[in-house]
Amino acid sequence: xxxxxxxxxxxxxxxxxxxxxxxxxxxxxxxxxxxxxxxxxxxxxxxxxxxxxxxxxxxxxxxxxxxxxxxxxxxxxxxxxxxxxxxxxxxxxxxxxxxxxxxxxxxxxxxxxxxxxxxxxxxxxxxxxxxxxxxxxxxxxxxxxxxxxxxxxxxxxxxxxxxxxxxxxxxxxxxxxxxxxxxxxxxxxxxxxxxxxxxxxxxxxxxxxxxxxxxxxxxxxxxxxxxxxxxxxxxxxxxxxxxxxxxxxxxxxxxxxxxxxxxxxxxxxxxxxxxxxxxxxxxxxxxxxxxxxxxxxxxxxxxxxxxxxxxxxxxxxxxxxxxxxxxxxxxxxxxxxxxxxxxxxxxxxxxxxxxxxxxxxxxxxxxxxxxxxxxxxxxxxxxxxxxxxxxxxxxxxxxxxxxxxxxxxxxxxxxxxxxxxxxxxxxxxxxxxxxxxxxxxxxxxxxxxxxxxxxxxxxxxxxxxxxxxxxxxxxxxxxxxxxxxxxxxxxxxxxxxxxxxxxxxxxxxxxxxxxxxxxxxxxxxxxxxxxxxxxxxxxxxxxxxxxxxxxxxx
Amino acid sequence: xxxxxxxxxxxxxxxxxxxxxxxxxxxxxxxxxxxxxxxxxxxxxxxxxxxxxxxxxxxxxxxxxxxxxxxxxxxxxxxxxxxxxxxxxxxxxxxxxxxxxxxxxxxxxxxxxxxxxxxxxxxxxxxxxxxxxxxxxxxxxxxxxxxxxxxxxxxxxxxxxxxxxxxxxxxxxxxxxxxxxxxxxxxxxxxxxxxxxxxxxxxxxxxxxxxxxxxxxx
Numbered sequence: 014x015x016x017x018x019x020x021x022x023x024x025x026x027x028x029x030x031x032x033x034x035x036x037x038x039x040x041x042x043x044x045x046x047x048x049x050x051x052x053x054x055x056x057x058x059x060x061x062x063x064x065x066x067x068x069x070x071x072x073x074x075x076x077x078x079x080x081x082x083x084x085x086x087x088x089x090x091x092x093x094x095x096x097x098x099x100x101x102x103x104x105x106x107x108x109x110x111x112x113x114x115x116x117x118x119x120x121x122x123x124x125x126x127x128x129x130x131x132x133x134x135x136x137x138x139x140x141x142x143x144x145x146x147x148x149x150x151x152x153x154x155x156x157x158x159x160x161x162x163x164x165x166x167x168x169x170x171x172x173x174x175x176x177x178x179x180x181x182x183x184x185x186x187x188x189x190x191x192x193x194x195x196x197x198x199x200x201x202x203x204x205x206x207x208x209x210x211x212x213x214x215x216x217x218x219x220x221x222x223x224x225x226x227x228x229x230x231x232x233x234x235x236x237x238x239x240x241x242x243x244x245x246x247x248x249x250x251x252x253x254x255x256x257x258x259x260x261x262x263x264x265x266x267x268x269x270x271x272x273x274x275x276x277x278x279x280x281x282x283x284x285x286x287x288x289x290x291x292x293x294x295x296x297x298x299x300x301x302x303x304x305x306x307x308x309x310x311x312x313x314x315x316x317x318x319x320x321x322x323x324x325x326x327x328x329x330x331x332x333x334x335x336x337x338x339x340x341x342x343x344x345x346x347x348x349x350x351x352x353x354x355x356x357x358x359x360x361x362x363x364x365x366x367x368x369x370x371x372x373x374x375x376x377x378x379x380x381x382x383x384x385x386x387x388x389x390x391x392x393x394x395x396x397x398x399x400x401x402x403x404x405x406x407x408x409x410x411x412x413x414x415x416x417x418x419x420x421x422x423x424x425x426x427x428x429x430x431x432x433x434x435x436x437x438x439x440x441x442x443x444x445x446x447x448x449x450x451x452x453x454x455x456x457x458x459x460x461x462x463x464x465x466x467x468x469x470x471x472x473x474x475x476x477x478x479x480x481x482x483x484x485x486x487x488x489x490x491x492x493x494x495x496x497x498x499x500x501x502x503x504x505x506x507x508x509x510x511x512x513x514x515x516x517x518x519x520x521x522x523x524x525x526x527x528x529x530x531x532x533x534x535x536x537x538x539x540x541x542x543x544x545x546x547x548x549x550x551x552x553x554x555x556x557x558x559x560x561x562x563x564x565x566x567x
Numbered sequence: 568x569x570x571x572x573x574x575x576x577x578x579x580x581x582x583x584x585x586x587x588x589x590x591x592x593x594x595x596x597x598x599x600x601x602x603x604x605x606x607x608x609x610x611x612x613x614x615x616x617x618x619x620x621x622x623x624x625x626x627x628x629x630x631x632x633x634x635x636x637x638x639x640x641x642x643x644x645x646x647x648x649x650x651x652x653x654x655x656x657x658x659x660x661x662x663x664x665x666x667x668x669x670x671x672x673x674x675x676x677x678x679x680x681x682x683x684x685x686x687x688x689x690x691x692x693x694x695x696x697x698x699x700x701x702x703x704x705x706x707x708x709x710x711x712x713x714x715x716x717x718x719x720x721x722x723x724x725x726x727x728x729x730x731x732x733x734x735x736x737x738x739x740x741x742x743x744x745x746x747x748x749x750x751x752x753x754x755x756x757x758x759x760x761x762x763x764x765x766x767x768x769x770x771x772x773x774x775x776x777x778x779x780x781x782x783x784x785x
Contacts, residue, residue: 068738068759075733169775187775192766202778210775228761348767353755355765389736389755394729403704404634404728405697409642409752416753417766 017257019051023280023291027051028560030281030295032267032310035112036542037529037549038301039245040164043252044553045299046259050560053260053293054253055283057306058108060263061115062246066236070390073235079116081108085445089452090493094433100442103453104305104495109236110263111246112303114542118233118357118386119214119242121166121543123157125177126150127367127378128537138376141429141458142333146534147506147515148551150177156547161212164248164546165220168212175207175363185218187211187359188226192350193420194359197383200479201362211358211382214243214543223247228355233386262293268448270298270314270323270525277566278323278525284446297524297565299556301549304334304498304530308436309451311502311527324502324519324527329512331436334453335428335499335536336492338377338461342422342472344481345398349417352385358423359383365471366538368464377464379426379538381472385419392416399485418482422475424468425539429458430500457491465489497541502531516555517548524565528552616650617657618664622687623671624649627727629689630674633696634731641748643731651734651743652727663726670723677702700724 021027028050031038038054046052061079072078081104089098107113127134129146137143154177160166162184170182187210190198194211201208215232219225223240232242240247253259264286271279271292280294300307308331312322322330360383368378387396393412396419402408434456438449469486476484505511508520513532519525528549530541537544559565616624631643631652643649656664677699678688685691688699703724734743736753744750747757764770 067741069741070737071733071741172775172777174778189763189765190769190772190775191763192768195768195772207778227759228763228765229759230761231759346768349754350768351754351766354761355763389750389753390733392753393732393736404700404731406636406638409635409638409640412753413640416755 018254018260019257021051021053021260021293023293026280026294026296027053028296029053029299029556030055030293030297031299031301032281033112033301033303033306033529034110034250034261035107035245035301035303035529036114036545037552038299039111039114039249039253040546040549041299041301041528041553041556042259042261043249044550045557046253046256048553048557049258050557051258052253053262053295055265055267055281055293056110056112056261056263057266058110058263060110060261061236063236063238063240066238068229068231068235068388070388074388074391077108079107079109079234079236081106087442087444087450089439089442089450091452091454092456092491094454098439098452098454101493103493104451104498106303106305106496106498109246110250110261111244114214114244115236115242115246116234117244117542118384120358120361120382120540121161121168121212121214122361122363122380122538122540123177123179123212123547124150124153124537124544125175125366128535129153131535135370135376138429138460140431142432142510143430144503144505144510144534147504153544153547153551154178154180156550157543159550160543160546163550164214164243165216165223166212166214166243166543167217169210172209173207173361173363175366183212185216188213188215188217188356189228189359191352191355191359191383191385193352193383193385196344196346196350196420196479197360197362197422197475200475201360203478204475206362206364206475208360208362211361212543213356213358215356216241216243222251226356230353230355231388232356234388266446267302267310268313268446270300270310272314272316272318272323272522276318276522278522288446297526297556297560299526299528301527301529304501305436305451305453305495307527307529307531308501309438312438313448319521324512324521324525326521327509327512329503329510331501332432332434333430333500333503334434334436334455334495335430335497335533336455336495337428337497337499337536337539337541338379338426338457338465338492339539340424340465340469340472340486340489342424342469342476342486343396343398343484344420344422344476344479345415345418345483346420346480347418347482350385350420351417352420353388353416357384357386363538365468368467373463373467375460375463375467376429377427377460379424379464379468380540381468381475382423382425384421384423386421387419389416392419398483422472424465424472426461426464426468427538428461428499428536430503430535431456431458436498436501453495455492455495462489462491497530497536497539499530499533499536499541502527503534504532505534516559517552518559526552526556616653618653618667619649619656624653625689626671626674626687627652629696630700630727631731631734633693633700634728635735640752643735645745646735646748647743647745648731648734651737652730654742655730663721663730666721666723666726670727673723674699674703704728
């Protein structure tokens with residue numbers, strides 16, 4: 014790491030300062046530095062590498078070694094804008110070089126054609142800002158392929174009859190099937206559904222400097238110790254560093270984008286590790302801080318010229334938050350699955366990707382996957398059948414019986430964009446640096462909850478067909494906690510109803526670009542990272558073209 | 568901290584669309600990891616305690632042994648949970664010291680209230696010990712009046728329960744789960760590298776086959 018990195022002075026005007034080093038920031042760093050630009054990446058978290066990652070559940074899960082810490086950066090939550098928000102952890106994201114891609118599940122479906130044009134197809138939905146994207150699946154397809162080949166995605170092209178068209182097969186075969194996957198596949202086929210090997214951003218074959226997956230079983234929530242998980246850390250960041258033009262500056266917490274009298278961005282103001290403040294100057298600013306921190310940063314950057322926050326003439330900065338509805342249905346089987354071995358997911362089905370609202374009575378769609386994403390302590394604290402004693406002899410024998418015999422069906426689905434669902438600045442609570450805390454306002458659209466229940470029923474049907482000895486669904490309730498952070502600086506052609514255009518350029522600031530989950534117009538069906546990375550590859554190309562034509566200015 | 572506990576309970580009850588591993592991310596801060604419990608438990612002489620007095624340690628060991636008892640398979644005692652908790656309270660998890668400092672006298676008071684002739688928790692019969700713990704367990708229906716931690720305080724029993732589970736099941740490289748005792752109980756092999764087939768149901772999997780055409784209605 015960091016071998017050939019240049020060290021730019023903050024007073025030196027680099028071509029681009031990128032805020033955030035996750036799924037989008039890593040790829041933009043790689044694309045822009047490869048294209049000849051001088052780039053500084055400011056990452057609020059530490060620069061951890063494979064040797065820093067462990068299988069220590071307490072340190073990783075309970076003490077937030079890789080994630081935003083609720084004591085340093087507290088959140089508040091409320092359901093509606095008329096309530097006063099209460100302190101409570103509302104978001105979880107990766108806070109380290111590589112961002113959330115370091116610890117994610119690595120489910121890597123593409124969005125389908127319908128996701129980009131659904132508003133035109135089914136019409137408006139009351140109470141929502143449901144809209145088409147300014148780009149289509151065809152526009153994005155070459156970049157999906159680029160993601161698969163450049164970072165490494167395993168999968169089997171053509172295995173799902175619902176897959177959108179693709180220009181190339183996957184670069185490597187799917188990962189091995191787990192017992193949960195076999196149970197899922199056999200039962201789904203009995204029901205006439207179409208399960209297929211899960212596309213995963215985890216290597217099934219080694220690549221230079223990276224091992225294939227060794228099936229250690231500490232995958233979701235953990236950093237990969239062998240580089241098999243295709244995080245930005247293991248892929249794009251390393252490629253960016255190799256150019257010799259990209260500096261990854263960790264422990265740099267950006268809290269303001271500075272603008273000049275002409276309303277142009279001139280750089281990013283950040284706290285270093287010792288809480289000294291710096292301004293990194295740049296010809297253009299690219300914000301990839303995630304769907305919570307990107308809008309927060311724009312709101313924190315309000316000034317006389319931009320009183321409602323930077324790039325917020327639409328009022329849409331932070332609004333239209335989508336989380337992806339999702340149910341978890343659990344099944345227990347007679348014989349050991351040993352599903353603790355390996356990555357989380359080996360089979361998926363997309364038969365319900367596009368449901369007919371006339372038939373089901375609500376808008377939405379989704380995908381089901383077969384998984385086990387629990388490590389021993391998580392399992393013992395959270396995953397035993399309802400009603401199991403929480404301690405004592407019967408608790409212990411339940412642990413012994415269920416740990417190896419349990420699988421989950423995760424039901425991923427749509428969220429509708431609702432204007433009041435949002436991230437904003439809390440008026441009272443401050444973080445450890447004295448900055449206004451992130452406030453989340455969220456109330457699920459009724460259709461999202463209907464879909465959630467409907468998909469749980471399909472999962473129960475599947476587990477019945479599979480002959481599960483016992484099954485239950487985690488109850489459906491209103492969301493108060495967000496992992497997928499989508500739609501909060503949406504893309505669009507109309508500056509009145511969107512924050513960025515199809516090139517990821519802010520409508521209001523010509524040298525400001527935003528790219529991450531906040532760019533999404535619709536929520537897809539539950540797996541946003543693949544699309545965020547495809548958007549980042551595309552944005553890299555668009556921004557390069559604009560810069561080379563002299564249209565970003567300096 | 569009690570708020571964090573209630574919230575987690577709420578998340579479990581209400582569902583959130585996130586899987587259990589993510590819900591775990593809402594644990595109250597637990598313990599630091601260290602090699603300490605491991606080395607303590609394998610040492611010939613009793614390890615030096617860093618936080619608890621020997622008298623307190625006897626009580627903690629006894630409580631943990633009711634949370635995860637020993638039967639034909641090892642329990643919390645054999646897994647060195649006492650030392651895992653002790654080391655944690657002396658280091659990273661110092662925030663939880665107050666919970667134990669206040670919790671142990673509350674436990675003593677409850678023991679005296681329920682069994683006036685008993686000297687301490689660890690001298691009760693196992694059945695009596697369970698009765699005391701049930702009375703402290705806010706989540707369990709109990710004939711005793713429910714224990715309520717004082718406002719703002721974290722429940723001693725719930726903290727102890729979570730710490731015991733963590734010390735029993737943590738990767739043995741990190742200061743608990745001595746000799747892999749906990750993993751033996753749940754049937755997790757000690758290795759961190761596995762190859763397919765993994766379990767019963769994928770053993771005879773013949774490899775991916777496309778759906779037969781006649782079944783393919785779409």
